Amino acid sequence: MAFKLTPEAQARAAEYKAWETEQKAKFAALNNESLVVSAKLYIAHMSPMHFAPGEPIYDATMWHIILPELLDRVRNGGDA
Template sequence: MMNFIRLTPEAHARAVETRRWQEEKVAQFASMTNESLAANAKFYARQMEPVRFAPGEPIYDATMWHVILPELIRRLDNKA
């Protein structure tokens, strides 16, 4: 039997709003051209805090931030 946590009406409203916002963002970014997606990725990356791990550290976070994301953006830029 599954146990569910009962949310207050306020918490439920926040959860619904968060889900709606997420769905809107997914649709927004999915509909972008490669050029727009690359530009937005660069913008968002500039607004984020750098990860705690330096380039080259064998950690998933460092690989994603310093290797994979820059390569994805580079490829999108080249297709635009």
């Protein structure tokens, strides 16, 4: 059974959906170099991860190893 949103909540949900659609289109239109620069900018402004490089934690591996590798590959145009 679904619940009914208030008109304010419906308006907020529609606004968030429109923002998401705009952001997806904006980033999809970027070339690889601009996408890497944007990703690095967003990462730099995110809350820092609470795990140091090398800690055997999924979050640390994603933040310190996988994301940098993905960005390097995109920037360099392909596989390692």
